[in-house]
Amino acid sequence: MKFEERTPQLRLKLEGWRSRLVLVLVLGGFAALMARAFYLQAMATDFLQAKGEARYGRVVEMPASRGPVKDRNGQPLAISTPVESIWASPEGLEIDEAQLRALSRALALEPQELRQKIAHKDRQFVYLKRQISPDQAAKVMALGISGIFQQREYRRYYPAGEVMAHVVGFTGMEDSGQEGIELAAEGRLAGLPGSRKVIKDRKGRIVEDVESLRAPRDGEEVTLAIDQRLQFLAHRELKAAVATHHARGGALVILDAKTGEVVALVNQPDYNPNNRANLTGRKTRNRSVSDLFEPGSTLKPFTIAAALDSGVVKPDTTIQTAPGSMTIGAWTISDAHPHGALTVAQVIQKSSNVGAAKIMLAMPAERMGMLYRDLGFGAAPQSGFPGEAKGKLRPWTQWRPIEQATMSYGHGISVSLLQVARAYTIFTNDGRLLPISLLKRESQPIGKPIVSRATAREVTRMMEMAVSAEGTAPRAQVPGYRVAGKTGTAQKPEGGAYAEHKYVSSFVGFGPLSDPRFIVAVMLDEPAGEKYYGGDVGAPVFSSVMGAALRTLSVPPDAPQTLNVQAGALTEVEARAPTRIEEPPRAALSPGVQG
Amino acid sequence: MTRLNALLLIAIIACALAVITSQHRTRKAFVDLESEQAATKKLEEEWTQLQLEQSTWATNKRLEATASKQLGMRLPDPTTTVILTLEAGARE
Numbered sequence: 001m002k003f004e005e006r007t008p009q010l011r012l013k014l015e016g017w018r019s020r021l022v023l024v025l026v027l028g029g030f031a032a033l034m035a036r037a038f039y040l041q042a043m044a045t046d047f048l049q050a051k052g053e054a055r056y057g058r059v060v061e062m063p064a065s066r067g068p069v070k071d072r073n074g075q076p077l078a079i080s081t082p083v084e085s086i087w088a089s090p091e092g093l094e095i096d097e098a099q100l101r102a103l104s105r106a107l108a109l110e111p112q113e114l115r116q117k118i119a120h121k122d123r124q125f126v127y128l129k130r131q132i133s134p135d136q137a138a139k140v141m142a143l144g145i146s147g148i149f150q151q152r153e154y155r156r157y158y159p160a161g162e163v164m165a166h167v168v169g170f171t172g173m174e175d176s177g178q179e180g181i182e183l184a185a186e187g188r189l190a191g192l193p194g195s196r197k198v199i200k201d202r203k204g205r206i207v208e209d210v211e212s213l214r215a216p217r218d219g220e221e222v223t224l225a226i227d228q229r230l231q232f233l234a235h236r237e238l239k240a241a242v243a244t245h246h247a248r249g250g251a252l253v254i255l256d257a258k259t260g261e262v263v264a265l266v267n268q269p270d271y272n273p274n275n276r277a278n279l280t281g282r283k284t285r286n287r288s289v290s291d292l293f294e295p296g297s298t299l300k301p302f303t304i305a306a307a308l309d310s311g312v313v314k315p316d317t318t319i320q321t322a323p324g325s326m327t328i329g330a331w332t333i334s335d336a337h338p339h340g341a342l343t344v345a346q347v348i349q350k351s352s353n354v355g356a357a358k359i360m361l362a363m364p365a366e367r368m369g370m371l372y373r374d375l376g377f378g379a380a381p382q383s384g385f386p387g388e389a390k391g392k393l394r395p396w397t398q399w400r401p402i403e404q405a406t407m408s409y410g411h412g413i414s415v416s417l418l419q420v421a422r423a424y425t426i427f428t429n430d431g432r433l434l435p436i437s438l439l440k441r442e443s444q445p446i447g448k449p450i451v452s453r454a455t456a457r458e459v460t461r462m463m464e465m466a467v468s469a470e471g472t473a474p475r476a477q478v479p480g481y482r483v484a485g486k487t488g489t490a491q492k493p494e495g496g497a498y499a500e501h502k503y504v505s506s507f508v509g510f511g512p513l514s515d516p517r518f519i520v521a522v523m524l525d526e527p528a529g530e531k532y533y534g535g536d537v538g539a540p541v542f543s544s545v546m547g548a549a550l551r552t553l554s555v556p557p558d559a560p561q562t563l564n565v566q567a568g569a570l571t572e573v574e575a576r577a578p579t580r581i582e583e584p585p586r587a588a589l590s591p592g593v594q595g
Numbered sequence: 596m597t598r599l600n601a602l603l604l605i606a607i608i609a610c611a612l613a614v615i616t617s618q619h620r621t622r623k624a625f626v627d628l629e630s631e632q633a634a635t636k637k638l639e640e641e642w643t644q645l646q647l648e649q650s651t652w653a654t655n656k657r658l659e660a661t662a663s664k665q666l667g668m669r670l671p672d673p674t675t676t677v678i679l680t681l682e683a684g685a686r687e
Contacts, residue, residue, distance in 0.1 A: 068643075076650050081643045134640070159650035206629050207622040232655035480678075560678045 057210060058200050064191030065154055066175055067219030069168055069182070071228040072263070072440050077168050078182065080154045080175075084137030085130040090118045093147030103148070106140045107132075131155050160228060162270040163235045166286045167226055167438075170273040179284060181224065181438065183386045191219040223440045225261030230254055233548045234264040238522065241541045242268040245505075245527035251288035252523070252541065253421045254549065257516035259441050260425055260434030262383060262418075264549075265289075290387040292414040293523065296490030297351045297534070298508045299410035302423065304348055305459045306371045307359045309451045313344050315458050321347075321354040328402045333357050336489075336533075348462035349471045351487060353409045360408030361401065368407065369396025374450050375423040375433060377415050384438040391415040410488060417506075421521035424508055427463070427484075428516035431456040460484050464513060467539075476509055476539035478547040480557035485509020485520075485542060487534030492526070502526050507538030511546055514558035520546050 040048065069078040086107065095103070095118075104111040107129050117126055128148070132140075137150050156171050158164060169180020176190065177183035194216030199208040234252045242250045247268075254264035271283040285291065307313045324338025335352050347355035360368060372378070378393030392414045399407070406412045418436070425434040425447065432447030463484035467476040473487045488506040491498040506523040510516045522541045531537055550557075662668040 065643075076646050079643050079647050079650075081647060082640050157647055159647060160654065163655075201622075205626055208625055229655060556680075557678055 053197075053210075056199050056201075057197055059195055059197050059213065060206070062194040062196060062216040063152065063154075064193045064216040064218045066156065066171070066191050067189045067221050069185075069189070069222050069224065071224055071226045071231075072261075073227065074223075075228045077160055077164050077224065077226070077228070078156055078158050080156050082134060083131040083153055083155045084134055084150045085153055086128045086132065086137060086140055086148065086150055088118055088126055088128050088149070089147050090121050090123050090126060091147075093118055093145075095145055095147070099143065099145050102143055103128075103140065103145060106136070106143060158273040160231075161274060162272045163232050163266070164226070164228075165270050165273050166267045166284075166288075167224065167231070167265050168273065170276065180286070180386070181222065181384075184384050184438075185222045188222055189219045192217040225256070225259075225263055225437055225440045226265070227263045229552050230549050231264040231266065233552065234545050235266045235270075237541050237545045237548075238266050238268055239270075241522075241524060241537070245524060245529045245531065245537050247524040247527045247537075249282075249287055249525040250523060251291070251417045251525075252545065253288050253417055253519075253521045254545070255421050255425065255436065255519040255521075257425065257428035257510055257519050258434075259444050260422070260436045260447075261441055262436060262438050263518070265418075286385065286387065287525070288417040288521075288523075289383070289385045290389045290416065291525075292389050292391055292416055293504045293525075294413065294490045294493060295410040295415050295420050295506060296488035296504065297353075297356075297409050298420055298486050298488035298506055298521075299413070300348060300351065300356050300408065301427070301459050301463060301486055302371060302375065303356050303360050303368065303408040304344060304462065305426070305451045305455050306368050307344070307363055308458055309455045310363060310367055312362045313359055315345050315462070316343050318343055319347060319352075319355045319358050321352050321358070324354065326354050326357065328357075328405055329400075331402045333405055345462045345465060348459070348486065349465040349468070351409075351466070351472045356408040357405035361405055365396040365399045365404050368404070369393075369399070371450065372407075372413065374448070375426070376419055377413060377423070381416070381418055381422055381436055383418060383436045385418075388418075389416045391419055410490060417521050417523045420506075420508055421519050424510060424519045424521070426450050427456050427460050428510050428519060429456075460513065463509070467509070471535075472533075473507065473535040473539040475535060476507060476542050477562070478511060478543050478550070479562050480560055481511050481547070481550055481555075481562075482513040482559045483509055483511030483542075483546060484513055485539070487539060489532065489534045503532045505532055505534045505537040507534050507542045509542050509546065512550065512555060512558045517553070517555055518546065518549055520549075 065082075066080040068076055068080070070076055100114060101111055104114045107114070109129060114128065117128060120126075131153060140148065141150055154175060156175065158168060158170070160168075165180075167180055169182040169184075170178055171182050172178040177186040182189065192214075194212070194214040196212045196214075197210040198206045199210060201207045234254060238250050238252045241247070250268040252264070252266050253262065255261065256263050265286075265288055267285070267287040269283050271279055304313075308315065313319075318341050320341050321335065322338065322340045325332055325334035327333075333353050335354050337350075339346075339350055339352055339355075342350060342352055342355050344355075344359065346352075347359065372393055378391050380388040380390050382388075394403070394412075403412050422436050423433070425436075426432060429447050430453040431449055431451040433450045434445055434447040461484075463486050464482065465471055466487070467473050467483060467485055473485060476483065476485050476487075485507055486509070488504070488508070490504045490506075491500075492502040492504055493499070494502065504523060504525055505527055506521070508519070508521040510519040520542050522538045522545070524537050524541075527537050
C-alpha cells in the first residue's frame with residue numbers, strides 16, 4: 001500500500017500557483033529592498049552624508065598670529081600676544097547680586113558700571129571688557145555665570161615704545177599695519193587664519209580630523225637692520241638736542257658705512273605706539289624719510305668731488321673768495337664770514353659759498369646734474385619705508401647760472417635726510433654708492449661707482465679738516481676716533497622767498513676714518529635758540545651719537561692720543577641720564593604674567 | 596563546505612571587531628594629539644609673553660637709569676683708560 005493511501009491528508013494537495021505566488025512576493029520584496037539600498041548608497045549618498053556630517057561634523061577656525069618684528073640682534077620690537085575679550089549676552093544672562101559683585105571684582109569694574117552695561121535686556125551682545133590677560137579671563141570664566149563668554153584676540157605690543165615708533169609703526173583695528181614697517185611688510189607679517197573640518201563627540205571634544213580646508217599660516221618674522229642699542233642712543237641725543245635748541249623737530253639717521261643698512265632712524269617729536277590716544281600727524285610723520293628740506297652746505301662735498309673727478313680743480317688750487325660775496329645777474333651770493341683766497345680743501349673746511357659757486361660754475365651744468373641724479377636725488381631711495389619722498393631736482397638743461405651756483409651749496413634742490421645720508425656712502429666706499437636697506441642684509445652690496453677712489457679719499461680728507469679746530473665744526477670731534485663731516489645751515493624757503501630767521505641746521509659725518517663703520521646724519525628743524533649754525537647745533541649731536549655708537553660696538557679707537565684731550569666730553573652722558581627710575585608698566589605690557 | 600563557511604564567518608567577525616577597535620584607538624590618539632597641540636600653542640603664547648616681559652625689563656632706558664642711579668656706575672674716565680692693541684690675528 002502506498003504511503004499516500006495510508007495518510008489521506010497528503011492527498012489534499014495545494015494548488016501549485018499558491019507557492020509560486022509566495023515565491024514571487026518574497027523575491028519582489030527582496031528586489032524592492034535592493035533597489036532602495038542601491039538608491040541610498042549610490043544615488044542619494046552625497047545628500048545623506050552631508051546631512052550626517054551636519055549632525056556631528058564641525059568647521060573649526062584656526063587662528064594665525066602676526067609675525068614679530070625684531071632688530072638685527074633678535075631683540076623683539078613688535079610682538080603679538082593673545083588677550084581675551086569678555087562679552088555678555090544680556091538677553092540670556094542669569095546673574096544674582098552676589099555673582100555680579102564677584103564678576104565686577106574679577107573684571108576690575110565698578111558694580112554700577114557693570115549694571116549699566118547689562119541693563120538693556122533686549123541686546124544680544126555687549127563687551128564687558130576688552131583685551132584682558134588670559135589669566136584674568138580664566139578667573140572670570142571660572143565664576144560659571146551663564147551668558148558670559150570670552151573671545152580670543154591678539155594684541156600687538158611695542159616693547160621699545162617711542163624709541164622705535166617711526167621705524168616700526170603700528171597696526172590698527174583688524175590687526176593690519178598702518179605706519180612704518182608694519183605697513184611696509186604687511187604681506188609678510190600678516191597671518192592667514194585657516195579652517196578645518198572635524199568630528200566632535202558628545203562632549204564637544206574633537207575626535208577626528210576630516211579634512212583641512214585651509215592650513216593656517218602664521219606671519220613671518222621680519223628682521224630689521226636697526227640696532228636697538230644705537231637707536232636708543234640716537235633717540236636720547238636727538239631728543240635732548242631738540243629740547244636744548246627749542247627746535248620744531250629733528251631727525252637722525254645712522255647708516256652702516258659698508259652695507260648701507262639703516263641701523264638707527266629717529267625723529268622728533270615722537271609718540272608711544274602702545275598708547276595712541278593723542279596721536280597727531282605732526283608726531284607720526286617720519287621726518288627723515290618723508291620730509292624734504294634744502295640741505296645747504298652738506299652737499300658741498302659733492303660739488304668738490306665732481307670738480308676733482310673731472311679735473312677742473314686740484315685740491316690745492318686757489319680760489320679767490322674775497323670780498324666774501326659775488327653777483328650773478330640780479331642775485332648776490334655771500335659767505336657767512338668773508339675769507340680771502342682759499343684752496344679747494346679750505347672751501348670745504350670753512351664752508352665758503354662763494355668758493356663752491358665759483359668751482360661749480362667752472363664745470364658744465366651737466367656734470368653736476370648727472371652726479372646729483374646718480375647720487376639718487378630726485379628719486380625715492382627704495383629703502384622699503386612707506387611714504388618715501390623723492391625730492392626735487394630740476395633737470396640740468398633748465399638750470400640758469402644763478403641756480404647752478406646755489407646748487408653748489410645745496411640750495412634750489414630739496415632732499416630727504418635719508419637721501420643725504422645715503423649719498424655720503426660714496427665717501428666710505430671708495431666712490432661707490434650703496435643701496436640702502438631697512439631690513440638686515442646677509443651680504444655686502446657692491447654699490448655703483450660714482451666718483452674715483454682718489455677723489456673720495458681726497459674729499460674725505462677735506463671733511464676731516466672741517467671738524468678740526470680751524471673748521472666749521474670742531475664740536476663734531478669724537479675723542480679717540482678720527483671722524484669727518486660737513487655742516488649745513490640752510491635758510492628755509494617760505495612762500496617763494498627765504499625766511500629771515502628760519503633755519504634747518506644739519507650735520508652729516510662718518511667715522512672712524514681708518515675703516516668707516518657709520519654714517520650719521522642729523523637735522524634740526526628751526527632751532528629757536530641763539531645758536532642755529534650746523535656746527536653748533538648738529539655737530540655736538542653727531543659727536544655724542546658717533547662716540548657712543550663706536551664705544552657700544554667696541555670699535556678700537558684709531559686716534560687714542562685724542563682721548564685725554566677732552567676729558568669732559570665722555571662723562572656728558574651720565575649727567576643726562578633720566579632722573580627717575582621708572583618701573584616698566586608691567587601689568588600693562590605683559591598680560592598674563594603675574595608677579 | 597560548511598566548515599569553510601563557519602571559518603569565514605569567524606574571520607569576518609574578527610575583522611569587524613578589529614576595525615572597530617582601531618577606529619576607537621585612532622580617535623583616542625587623535626584626542627591626545629589635539630591636547631598636545633593645544634599645549635604647544637599655550638607654550639608658544641607664554642613664550643611671547645616672556646619675551647615681552649624680558650624686553651620690557653631690559654629697555655635701555657631702564658638699564659641706564661639702574662646703572663647710573665642704583666648701582667652708581669659711570670663711564671670710565673678717559674684719563675684712566677688704557678687702550679690695549681691686539682697682536683695681528685689675535686681678534687680671530
